[in-house]
Amino acid sequence: MNTARHRSTLLALAGTALALSLTACQNGSGVQSSSTATDAATVASSPGAEASTTGGGTGASGSAGGASSTGSKGSTGTAASGSAGGTGEQAAASTAVCTAGDVQVTAARQDGPPYTHIVLTAKNTAGHPCRLAGFPHVQFLESHRQDVPAVAKSKPATPVVLAAGAPAYALVKLSDGGVDEDNEPVAGFSVTLEGDSTVIAVTAPGSEGIAVDPAKALTGYWTPELRNGADDF
Missing domain, CATH: 1.20.5 (Single alpha-helices involved in coiled-coils or other helix-helix interfaces)
Structure with a gap:
C-alpha cells in the first residue's frame, strides 16, 4: 500500500x-x-x-x-x-571650289557714288554649281606685285555657292578720289581666285581705263548680291 x-x-x-x-x-x-x-x-x-x-x-x-x-x-x-x-x-x-575655267570675270564702274570703286562680276559659266571662296586677288600694276588688301568686314556670313549661270560680285576701291593722289593709269589688270593660281586677265572699264592709287586700293569679298562700296570701305 x-x-x-x-x-x-x-x-x-x-x-x-x-x-x-x-x-x-x-x-x-x-x-x-x-x-x-x-x-x-x-x-x-x-x-x-x-x-x-x-x-x-x-x-x-x-x-x-x-x-x-x-x-x-x-x-x-x-x-x-x-x-x-x-x-x-x-x-x-x-561643293567644288570655282576655278578660272568655271567663271568669267568682268569689271565695270560703280553705278553712282562713290565713284572711286569698280565692281568685279564673276559669272558661273560652267554647267554645274561651284563655290566662290574668299575674295579676288587683284594686282593692278607691274610695279606693285602684291595683292590688293581685302576688307574683312565685307566677308559674307555664309559661303558663296554659284548655280550654273549665277553671278557673284566684289567691290574694289581704286583711290580716295583726291586730286593730289599718286594715281596711275590702268588699262587692264590681273585677278586670281582663291584655290586656283591661274591668272585671269581683266580689261579695265572705260575707254581711258581707270586711275589707281596702289597705296589706297582695297577689295571686298565675293558676295551673292551687289553692295554699295560706301557701306564697307
Missing part, C-alpha cells in the same frame, strides 16, 4: 515537472514571436519610418527619372539642332 502511494507521488511530481518544462518552452517561444511582431508593427505604424521609406523611394525614383528625361531631351535636342544648323554649311563646303 505504501509502495503504491510512493509510486503515485513520484508520477505526480514527474507530471508537474514536465508541465512546468513545457510551459517554460512555450512562454519563451511566445515572447520572441510577440517581440518580433511588436517591433514590426511599431516600424510599420511609425510616421517617421513611413515618411523616410516613402521619401527615399520617391527621391531616388524622381532623381533617376528627372536625369534620364532631361538628359534624353538635351542630348536629342542638341544633336538635332547641330545637325540642322550644319546641313547648309556642310553642303556648301562639299
Whole structure:
C-alpha cells in the first residue's frame, strides 16, 4: 500500500515537472514571436519610418527619372539642332571650289557714288554649281606685285555657292578720289581666285581705263548680291 502511494507521488511530481518544462518552452517561444511582431508593427505604424521609406523611394525614383528625361531631351535636342544648323554649311563646303575655267570675270564702274570703286562680276559659266571662296586677288600694276588688301568686314556670313549661270560680285576701291593722289593709269589688270593660281586677265572699264592709287586700293569679298562700296570701305 505504501509502495503504491510512493509510486503515485513520484508520477505526480514527474507530471508537474514536465508541465512546468513545457510551459517554460512555450512562454519563451511566445515572447520572441510577440517581440518580433511588436517591433514590426511599431516600424510599420511609425510616421517617421513611413515618411523616410516613402521619401527615399520617391527621391531616388524622381532623381533617376528627372536625369534620364532631361538628359534624353538635351542630348536629342542638341544633336538635332547641330545637325540642322550644319546641313547648309556642310553642303556648301562639299561643293567644288570655282576655278578660272568655271567663271568669267568682268569689271565695270560703280553705278553712282562713290565713284572711286569698280565692281568685279564673276559669272558661273560652267554647267554645274561651284563655290566662290574668299575674295579676288587683284594686282593692278607691274610695279606693285602684291595683292590688293581685302576688307574683312565685307566677308559674307555664309559661303558663296554659284548655280550654273549665277553671278557673284566684289567691290574694289581704286583711290580716295583726291586730286593730289599718286594715281596711275590702268588699262587692264590681273585677278586670281582663291584655290586656283591661274591668272585671269581683266580689261579695265572705260575707254581711258581707270586711275589707281596702289597705296589706297582695297577689295571686298565675293558676295551673292551687289553692295554699295560706301557701306564697307
